[in-house]
Amino acid sequence: MSTTMADLEATPSTSTVRVVDQHIVEIVSDSGEGAQTCGQMFADLVARNGNGIWTVEIIPAEIEPPSRSRAGASGNRIRLGSNPVTNAGDHADIVVALNEQVLYSRIDAGALRSGTIVFVDRTWAEHPDDEIRRRYQEAIEDFRRRAYTVIEAPIEAQCRQHTDDPRKGKNMWALGLLCAIYDLDAATVRESISRRFSRKGDAAIEKNLALFADGYDWTLANVQQRFRVPAHKHAQPMVVMNGNQALALGIMAAGIEVCSMYPITPATSASHFLANALQEAGGFVHQAEDEIAAIGFAIGCSYAGKTAVTITSGPGLALKTEFLGYAVMAEVPLVVIVVQRGGPSTGLPTKIEQGDLLAALYASPGDSPKIIIAPATIEECFHFVVTARRLAEDFRGPVMILSDANLATGQQPFPKPQLQNSWLAPPVEQAAWDQSVPPFAWDPETGLSRRPIPGQRGGEYVLTGLAHDEASHVAYESAINQKSMEMRSRKLAVLKSALHPPQVHGSAEGDLLVVGWGSTLGCIEEAVDQLRAEGHRVSSLHLRFLSPLEPGLKKIFERFRKVLTVEVNYSDPVDAAFITPESRRYSQLSQLLRSQTLIDIDCWSQVPGSPIPPSRIVAELRRRLELLRQES
């Protein structure tokens, strides 16, 4: 929902506290001014307060882009709510911008609406450079024309009272501003600041506390807008983290000891975490010489006894495909995490896309059946790694986890996992191997088999990517090739037989069923809930297993007049030149579902490089529902 500001034209002396059930806040600055720290601390505070949150990092592509540039905005969006928040939402209610140019990058991104309250540092109005002063004045006038509620705040001037280097202090002042607006407990914030700066010494703590207090007090004295987002204290211990941290902690919780990687955005931050933490759990991060070596190293670890993980993104996946095929052919347990970004090729390194589903599924030459799962929430990022390791070992092959840049950098609270001993990989089996059992003793029904581990006497065998028989001897005979292909494929059918049909969100029948996968869960369900509240017969379904697909889909689909996938990847728009029903290229999940179900499933997919906000999904679904109404 959006909050209108019309009733907030109060006088400075009478500040009104407006109670809202959710709100969206952004703080943006030049890179290096600490807006991200401010955003993270604010998010942490409201989450501790018991609010639901979803945060998104606003990241420039360069490490230190030119200051005051539209492309250089760095910061955070925090959506906070009374209830759990599942996505970044639509338009910001409040934006704090440390200069007017970075605000333009948010305007360009469609993040603002008329009525958005915009705080801009007015220091630029007094800048010695004529050009900067002129551009600032023009921008402020433009912002007013756009009907934002503009508040020019003397951020730098106030900060100068406490620090000689306000570039490093404005973020704490802004934190004070936000805490005052949302009426957060100042004592808790002070504790948080003291903790954050504890390593930098007492002087740093004092300075930052003073900056915070100044921002807080200035806001109480000068700003009448106040909001309260009621919070419920959590009944159970909660954690808040981003998807990459959740993946990394999932790796530790699964007892995976080796993460073999090559730096690639947006996957790498998971490895940064593990580089610190994994050693304490007895493991390590291997930074390989390239993406190929990263997966090869992980396969070596797995072959020697313990399933390892390799983590990458699209271009890295492209390089890993030969070894992925090997892991399928030679049945090596392996967890492969792909944090998707925009493609093809180098594409959009820091941006969001769900474009690697078909690459994950089909990239290896020949038939290479493998398990693919996609977490839809931060919490699932954690738990799916635990599941993936088990599946990799039970089904003896690679399991791919498709995350994306939205999950990777978004933060969300979830119940703190209670670590289980059974989640951990067992110690490496070294007891003697029954020599009468070949290394690929495929069960004729399930295709499942157990593997000998180096060190097991009597199990000596040679793993090979060549066609092989049960003894792992190279075998080019037709019958053996046919059988071994069947055995590797059969495992997916066996897994599918153990899965449950997915739950439909909303009614089990209706006019329109929206199908999604991955990080779009929250946006899709919010859109569907809104339309259902208006009386539309629309439901949604979110897939976690993409290979094998969850069972029962055709039956579920048949109870709706139309099935539509909503995805953040490319499909041809129906009304474009040369595009006919015959030539149109569908989005990735819809291609898969069409071929699996023989149902005429449609798709609506976009590649904005950002999450598709619920309002855009609502608009599209409304259009589709109207078309269905006209048809009947």
Place this chain on the structure above:
Amino acid sequence: MSGLRQEWEAEAPPRNCTLQDYQGVPARWCPGCGDHAVLNAVQQVARDKQLPPEKTVVVSGIGCSSRFPHYIKTYGFHGLHGRAFPVACGVRSRRPDLHMFVVTGDGDCCAIGTAHWIHTIRYNMDLTILLLDNNIYGLTKNQTSPTTRTGERSNTHPRGNVLPPLNPLSVTLGVTNASFVAQTIDWNPPHLYSTIRAAYEHKGTSFVRILQRCPHFTSHVFTAVQHDMSQVLLLTHDDGIPLEPSMQRLFPNRAAHDPHQLAAARAVAERDDVYPVGLLYRDERAARYDLQTSQGLGKSQAEKMAATEKWLSRYEI
């Protein structure tokens, strides 16, 4: 080894491994191929060092020489073209208890696997790398390899190779942290054996280039050397490859070479008038990555869970 089940050591009966215990499926290399001699030498080293077959892993890539693991009865990993090295490093990273050989060829190592070659030398994990260099792509039928001599004709360069051959010894010696570089020939079994044994005994990555006869495509190259041993220079030193004096006499050219001198090793490697055989370089003090990667193997499940809980709690609100 910690982290592994204890039963195995209790179950292991005392035994004496014979050559028979290392026999894999019959080798299918061409008659007269130098690979047969290398296989025999490795099996002899395994027997003489009493390497338990189940504790021995041979990793290879793709090519004639990379069929090696199938022909020796140990654990084996016949991998992808050029990719034996990362797999071997992965195996080694968590298994200091295993005995490891990596078998590769001049296409596998010096062409498609070059990046891994360089970095594996730098990682200096405890691996014995055998480069079976026959100057040609054999399995794919006679294409120029990086080590093919200038002017040699092949199916891909029917008018002759225009480029000078890449020198695997000087490349390896150019890599920071190289710790053992040797060269030997497939047609002198005692020298071949001694070299592989010394390489196995070296703690760190030992790189052995073996001049290997290919009777099918490059028979005129190393077979000619075999018949004219004046093209070979035997490197001798007390810390070098041990060889009986009677065997040394088969090498008309001999020169003392101190394997602890990197500059001298590089100079010897660069010689294009003779093939130097013996130990070019050894540095036991080179940093070993596997000593890092195998730390923490002894952690109990409880310790792992405690560490995870500690990091998880940092995100508690």
